[in-house]
Amino acid sequence: MVVIVHFLVDADDFALGRATQGGAETHVELERVVPTAGCAMPFFWAFGTEFEAFERSVRESDAVEELRLLARVDGRALYRVRWTETAPSLTAAIAAHDATVLEASGGRTWSFRVRFPDHRDLTAFHEDCRERGVDLHVERITTLDAEHASEYGFDLTSKQSEALRLAVEAGYFEVPRRVTLSEVAEELEISQQAASERVRRGADAVLRRTLLSRSEGDR
Structure with a gap:
């Protein structure tokens, strides 16, 4: 049965979080995406005012190979990012267990909503994160039917x-x-x-x- 997990994670525990937390006044949200081993979390929106400083901070990250501004609309900016080979951590675990990122956003702390094919994949993902040193704070686990009904x-x-x-x-x-x-x-x-x-x-x-x-x- 398909399950959806809501969890919190510190920005330091995954590449996008580490790369974007330098912009203290910037809120970041991911585009909905199915991560793959070669291209995890390639698109994200940034909300704020100091975009130039934010972009400089992201480009200085060792995890980022390239950052490209795609569009700027009403106080927000859409970016495409290409990661270095050593960047994936949390994202690699998500990709390895056939999960889909439905929502993810944050600054110093990030909130994720991720869908897994079944409980076995979720359990394996949790164990994988533990082995990678990624500390997840699970808030809620629901079935797809229950979430839709809610x-x-x-x-x-x-x-x-x-x-x-x-x-x-x-x-x-x-x-x-x-x-x-x-x-x-x-x-x-x-x-x-x-x-x-x-x-x-x-x-x-x-x-x-x-x-x-x-x-x-x-x-």
Whole structure:
């Protein structure tokens, strides 16, 4: 049975974390990707303001062979990174056990949401990380069915669901608003741009499922 694990890991325990933690004001999020031995975690988004300093810091990392800026949009930047041969640690373990990174983001500490084909692969991954000296702090393990049910069938990621729920409860959508997006971001401990993306994407998923999926007869 497919399982999904949510865990925390220190930035020092994997290549991307070590390379990007020099930007104290920068929040990093991975693009969803299936890691392979030759190309683990090649794309990521950075949210912040000091992009030039951030890029210099990443390029100075021994783990990074090349960093390429692909796009800059609304206070965020998309990068492609090529790692040196000695870089993989956590990423190599993920690739070795047929896992898919569904979500990953952080700064000094990273939060991962990773899908495994079954419990045996997850157990083997955990043992592999222990042997590599990677200290994981597992927060939650769920089945695919349970996770989908918990998101009410709206195709929300856990982070979108968390941000959208907080925004609704705090009165962000009320007229007049009781809280600002900046306050929502502060509560989530992420940048305002990251909060905006999660809230807008979450709202879009819910509205599309509830409004656009209805049949003509329902309307």
